[in-house]
Amino acid sequence: MATVPSVQEVSLRPPPAGIGATLAWGVFFLVLIWSWQGADMRPFDLLKDSDNMRVFAREFFPPDFHEWRIYLEEMVVTVHIAIWGTVLAIVCAIPCGLMSAENLAPVWVYQPMRRLMDACRAINEMVFAMLFIVAVGLGPFAGVLALWVHTTGVLAKLFAEAVEAIDPRPVEGVRATGANALEEILYGVIPQVLPLWISYSLYRFESNVRSASVLGIVGAGGIGVVLHEVIRGFEYAQTAAVLIIIIVSVTLIDLVSARIRQWAI
Amino acid sequence: MMNSQPTPPAIEIRRLGKTFPSCKALDDVNLTVATGEMVALIGASGSGKSTLLRHIAGFVAADAGEIAVLDRVVQQDGSIAPDIRALRAQIGFVFQQFNLVNRLPVVTNVLVGLLYRVPVWRSLLMRFTVSERQRALEALAAVGIEKFAWQRAATLSGGQQQRAALARCLVQEAKVILADEPIASLDPESARNVMELLAQMNRERGCTVVVSLHQVEFAIKYCRRTVALHRGRVVYDGPSAALTPQLLGELYGADAEELFGMMLDSPALKIPADKGMAPLLAA
Ligand SMILES: Nc1ncnc2c1ncn2[C@@H]1O[C@H](COP(=O)(O)OP(=O)(O)O)[C@@H](O)[C@H]1O
Numbered sequence: 047m048a049t050v051p052s053v054q055e056v057s058l059r060p061p062p063a064g065i066g067a068t069l070a071w072g073v074f075f076l077v078l079i080w081s082w083q084g085a086d087m088r089p090f091d092l093l094k095d096s097d098n099m100r101v102f103a104r105e106f107f108p109p110d111f112h113e114w115r116i117y118l119e120e121m122v123v124t125v126h127i128a129i130w131g132t133v134l135a136i137v138c139a140i141p142c143g144l145m146s147a148e149n150l151a152p153v154w155v156y157q158p159m160r161r162l163m164d165a166c167r168a169i170n171e172m173v174f175a176m177l178f179i180v181a182v183g184l185g186p187f188a189g190v191l192a193l194w195v196h197t198t199g200v201l202a203k204l205f206a207e208a209v210e211a212i213d214p215r216p217v218e219g220v221r222a223t224g225a226n227a228l229e230e231i232l233y234g235v236i237p238q239v240l241p242l243w244i245s246y247s248l249y250r251f252e253s254n255v256r257s258a259s260v261l262g263i264v265g266a267g268g269i270g271v272v273l274h275e276v277i278r279g280f281e282y283a284q285t286a287a288v289l290i291i292i293i294v295s296v297t298l299i300d301l302v303s304a305r306i307r308q309w310a311i
Numbered sequence: 312m313m314n315s316q317p318t319p320p321a322i323e324i325r326r327l328g329k330t331f332p333s334c335k336a337l338d339d340v341n342l343t344v345a346t347g348e349m350v351a352l353i354g355a356s357g358s359g360k361s362t363l364l365r366h367i368a369g370f371v372a373a374d375a376g377e378i379a380v381l382d383r384v385v386q387q388d389g390s391i392a393p394d395i396r397a398l399r400a401q402i403g404f405v406f407q408q409f410n411l412v413n414r415l416p417v418v419t420n421v422l423v424g425l426l427y428r429v430p431v432w433r434s435l436l437m438r439f440t441v442s443e444r445q446r447a448l449e450a451l452a453a454v455g456i457e458k459f460a461w462q463r464a465a466t467l468s469g470g471q472q473q474r475a476a477l478a479r480c481l482v483q484e485a486k487v488i489l490a491d492e493p494i495a496s497l498d499p500e501s502a503r504n505v506m507e508l509l510a511q512m513n514r515e516r517g518c519t520v521v522v523s524l525h526q527v528e529f530a531i532k533y534c535r536r537t538v539a540l541h542r543g544r545v546v547y548d549g550p551s552a553a554l555t556p557q558l559l560g561e562l563y564g565a566d567a568e569e570l571f572g573m574m575l576d577s578p579a580l581k582i583p584a585d586k587g588m589a590p591l592l593a594a
């Protein structure tokens with residue numbers, strides 16, 4: 047039997063913050079100072095060149111919407127790229143995510159699978175897009191492939207984390223009836239993680255619409271192609287119009303997707 | 312009556328031992344449960360009840376000893392039988408925390424009891440035939456909650472969820488039911504209801520039932536035989552009627568209070584020790 051400590055023995059003051067916290071703050075500020083040089087930080091230039099900036103900013107107004115039909119068409123293509131990139135990624139992320147979950151897969155499965163997903167995630171969509179353009183040529187399909195690979199890596203990790211946080215008891219309840227491993231997953235695991243999975247997938251769709259709008263800069267189709275052309279031609283009024291279309295579309299999609307997420311959970 | 316072929320015991324446990332890093336959870340447990348018996352398993356919390364039941368269902372491998380259920384090996388010398396799934400299909404397991412899948416409808420939770428029998432391609436598509444669904448609904452009706460069939464399990468009260476778990480055992484046509492503190496999280500009314508259902512399944516369907524309980528009064532009321540565990544050892548195996556406060560005091564010392572709580576104050580339950588059969592004091 048452990049003896050119960052009396053109130054007198056316990057200090058009323060919280061224990062003092064350890065040396066660790068002080069050290070961590072010190073390191074943090076050292077890193078900030080060290081990065082100043084590398085990042086070529088010149089805050090005063092912002093003030094010095096403020097007149098230039100003002101002239102530059104004025105060129106964006108009023109936005110030039112003469113070609114709005116083309117912009118809108120390309121924006122729709124951008125959304126199409128995001129839809130297919132995300133859907134293919136979800137399909138692949140389900141098995142890859144289940145195989146990366148510590149509580150489902152043996153170590154010799156989940157470790158290699160996680161490393162593979164890390165690799166997919168570590169490389170930016172733009173890089174994948176440039177590579178796929180070499181393989182399948184310029185255009186939206188290269189963008190779809192780029193989003194697919196990168197998003198699979200992201201969603202597989204998120205899906206696996208959701209699986210690792212489940213309540214194991216219902217799964218054991220299913221196991222107790224003599225069900226096999228796949229049935230355990232389908233009846234015990236998936237129902238528990240489904241709302242989170244849906245939510246993550248929609249988030250990724252939103253973020254893929256944003257990514258797809260710049261994929262065109264490297265030639266992978268969509269509104270990015272237009273954006274790249276108008277910026278390169280110093281057509282700032284048109285650039286403003288394209289940016290407004292992107293902002294409005296992305297905001298709309300975020301709103302709709304937030305609604306779907308609420309409704310799905 | 313002729314009894315040329317004696318029926319094998321429903322559960323046979325020999326020299327079972329299990330040590331966790333923190334403690335000895337099961338210590339040389341020997342236990343035989345005949346077909347059709349309803350046995351209570353009592354013991355203070357931490358005495359090893361859950362651990363024992365989980366070994367019988369083959370969820371955990373023991374360090375030593377062997378377990379057979381329905382004359383088939385569950386585990387032997389620390390390795391679980393490779394065909395354990397076939398055996399689990401015949402064992403109904405009822406958990407304290409219900410262990411239903413909250414987001415699935417009650418009827419799907421019950422249909423899970425059929426998974427072993429349904430062809431895999433159909434179970435992976437989550438398709439069940441009309442007659443299978445009919446069976447699930449009949450089982451739900453038998454435990455009195457058929458009108459909640461299409462609600463999510465999470466929307467049911469504790470007592471209703473536990474009845475759904477019993478309905479799952481019914482569609483499973485389990486020959487052996489292991490219930491791990493099935494009434495510990497329930498109000499008294501639901502607790503009685505669940506114990507009545509277990510007793511009914513034992514009486515009318517011939518299910519062998521092992522039910523672990525925290526309170527002795529339920530053991531006395533519903534089970535003729537009680538097995539008492541204390542720190543992983545079987546310290547009593549005999550008629551429940553002989554479990555007097557005095558005997559429990561002897562078996563459990565200070566822990567006894569946890570087991571019979573209200574029993575101490577209720578004179579109706581004070582059975583003189585000499586009236587019951589002589590208890591088989593193990594250890
Ligand atoms: N998975 C486990 N790991 C370590 N110790 C465990 C584990 N399961 C049970 N125990 C220990 O075994 C003992 C018996 O536990 P348990 O069977 O749950 O008791 P009861 O069900 O009678 O309350 C306890 O001391 C508990 O801490």
Ligand SMILES: [Mg+2]
Pocket residue numbers: 360361362491492
């Ligand atoms: Mg327990």
